[in-house]
Amino acid sequence: MATMNAAPPEMSLKTSNGKAKVSEQPAVVIQESAYHTAMTQFDHAVQFLNLDPGLSQLLKTCKRELTVSFPVKMDNGEIRIFTGYRVHHNTARGPSKGGIRYNLSVSLDEVRALAMWMTWKCAVVNIPYGGAKGGVICDPKKLSLHELEGLTRRYTTEIAPLISPEGDIPAPDMGTNPQIMAWMMDTYSMHRGYSVPAIVTGKPINIGGSAGRLEATGHGVMYTVREAFKTYGWKFDGATVAVQGFGNVGSITAITAYEMGCKVIALSDIEGGLYNPNGIDVPKLRQYRKEHGTIMGFSEADPITNADLIAMPCDCLIPAAMEDQLNRSNASTVRARMVAEGANGPTTPDADSIMNGKGIIVIPDILCNAGGVVVSYFEWVQDMQQLFWEEDDVNHRLERIMVRSFRDVYEMSQQMNIDLRTAALVLAIGRVAESTKTRGLYP
Numbered sequence: 223m224a225t226m227n228a229a230p231p232e233m234s235l236k237t238s239n240g241k242a243k244v245s246e247q248p249a250v251v252i253q254e255s256a257y258h259t260a261m262t263q264f265d266h267a268v269q270f271l272n273l274d275p276g277l278s279q280l281l282k283t284c285k286r287e288l289t290v291s292f293p294v295k296m297d298n299g300e301i302r303i304f305t306g307y308r309v310h311h312n313t314a315r316g317p318s319k320g321g322i323r324y325n326l327s328v329s330l331d332e333v334r335a336l337a338m339w340m341t342w343k344c345a346v347v348n349i350p351y352g353g354a355k356g357g358v359i360c361d362p363k364k365l366s367l368h369e370l371e372g373l374t375r376r377y378t379t380e381i382a383p384l385i386s387p388e389g390d391i392p393a394p395d396m397g398t399n400p401q402i403m404a405w406m407m408d409t410y411s412m413h414r415g416y417s418v419p420a421i422v423t424g425k426p427i428n429i430g431g432s433a434g435r436l437e438a439t440g441h442g443v444m445y446t447v448r449e450a451f452k453t454y455g456w457k458f459d460g461a462t463v464a465v466q467g468f469g470n471v472g473s474i475t476a477i478t479a480y481e482m483g484c485k486v487i488a489l490s491d492i493e494g495g496l497y498n499p500n501g502i503d504v505p506k507l508r509q510y511r512k513e514h515g516t517i518m519g520f521s522e523a524d525p526i527t528n529a530d531l532i533a534m535p536c537d538c539l540i541p542a543a544m545e546d547q548l549n550r551s552n553a554s555t556v557r558a559r560m561v562a563e564g565a566n567g568p569t570t571p572d573a574d575s576i577m578n579g580k581g582i583i584v585i586p587d588i589l590c591n592a593g594g595v596v597v598s599y600f601e602w603v604q605d606m607q608q609l610f611w612e613e614d615d616v617n618h619r620l621e622r623i624m625v626r627s628f629r630d631v632y633e634m635s636q637q638m639n640i641d642l643r644t645a646a647l648v649l650a651i652g653r654v655a656e657s658t659k660t661r662g663l664y665p
């Protein structure tokens with residue numbers, strides 16, 4: 223068992239008492255390591271593909287791994303040594319893409335698993351990227367803004383041999399945010415002697431970020447859910463939705479669901495949950511949270527626990543907080559007809575089997591939350607062309623990709639009589655295998 227802190231992938235960085243505000247998340251016990259989950263999922267899916275064992279082994283293995291140890295001068299004058307990683311899982315389909323995580327739980331195995339999921343995520347939505355991930359073992363909440371900047375700039379320099387706009391493009395993940403991307407972009411650019419905006423995505427808009435990037439994951443989740451309802455012949459208008467997590471992904475997902483005409487009957491964050499059988503006015507709740515710093519105490523809903531939220535009878539449950547939220551101890555309590563994974567890895571393999579057994583449809587993370595990387599891809603394209611798009615254009619293109627990708631996965635699941643997660647993996651692994659075969663084995 224490992225203990226893990228989660229922090230927001232993208233949020234504005236403000237100082238309070240000289241400390242950098244990056245994440246306010248508590249520890250949670252992870253029952254399955256991300257690496258174990260990724261390997262179990264791969265081994266299961268690969269049985270449905272008639273792959274040469276050597277090719278299968280190649281796809282299961284990370285291509286390139288860099289471990290760096292580097293010093294940072296702390297505000298009190300001390301020198302502290304930090305350890306970080308950058309891992310490329312696979313680049314058969316294009317440059318590698320994946321976020322940078324700042325967290326005490328970061329390990330080489332965790333980064334390997336996350337890099338592998340990035341390969342499958344990019345392949346399932348058919349964007350021309352491979353998968354990568356990076357991270358630094360640190361607690362960003364305990365660093366001052368100055369220390370965080372120093373750590374980021376030095377880490378960027380250390381991993382510079384692996385990153386480039388043509389080869390490997392980082393982005394934010396847990397514990398990092400647009401400001402950290404700005405420092406990475408600036409550091410890389412200083413070494414080149416000119417500005418290289420396409421070196422990272424998830425940047426602030428005033429230095430080459432994309433309109434719609436911050437909202438992209440939540441929008442993508444709801445485009446996918448709406449398409450799924452249509453496909454299964456379920457009524458979307460007025461559908462009851464419960465969302466776990468009210469951060470970047472959860473809050474945008476909930477607001478989008480509300481705006482699309484769903485009834486958001488339950489919501490939660492780390493402090494607890496809210497329930498209103500007639501539907502929560504989500505924009506009003508967001509305003510309340512802005513004013514009070516919490517969702518608790520909102521008068522137009524009753525308080526509930528996170529366990530109540532997981533067990534809420536509803537049309538669609540959307541875990542949008544963190545890993546391991548649906549596990550062997552609570553999966554049997556789920557009473558939703560559909561689970562749409564806004565978070566990465568919220569469902570363990572045990573929970574998957576339990577929910578499949580109950581006939582619950584699970585839209586897997588590598589499909590459902592891919593909106594973030596899709597708009598990161600748009601950001602990179604805009605940076606390379608120095609030509610920027612309107613937000614409407616970004617959203618329409620995103621919607622087309624999410625709808626098409628859901629249909630691809632659904633068709634695969636029907637053809638092979640398999641669940642959506644296995645279908646998404648079969649589709650993704652199959653695409654990467656095909657690209658690998660087309661390119662051939664060098665030399």
Ligand code: NAD
Pocket residue numbers: 228229230231232233247248250396439466467468469470471472490491492493528542543544545564565566567591592594595
């Ligand atoms: P965030 O930090 O902005 O929000 C996390 C939310 O979850 C917060 O509201 C927090 O209070 C809540 N939370 C934490 N632990 C909880 C618990 N035990 N029970 C209930 N609520 C809890 O993070 P985010 O950007 O919204 O990311 C959430 C998930 O989505 C992560 O798994 C992340 O990797 C994944 N994801 C994010 C993006 C993106 O673009 N932001 C893209 C793909 C996947």
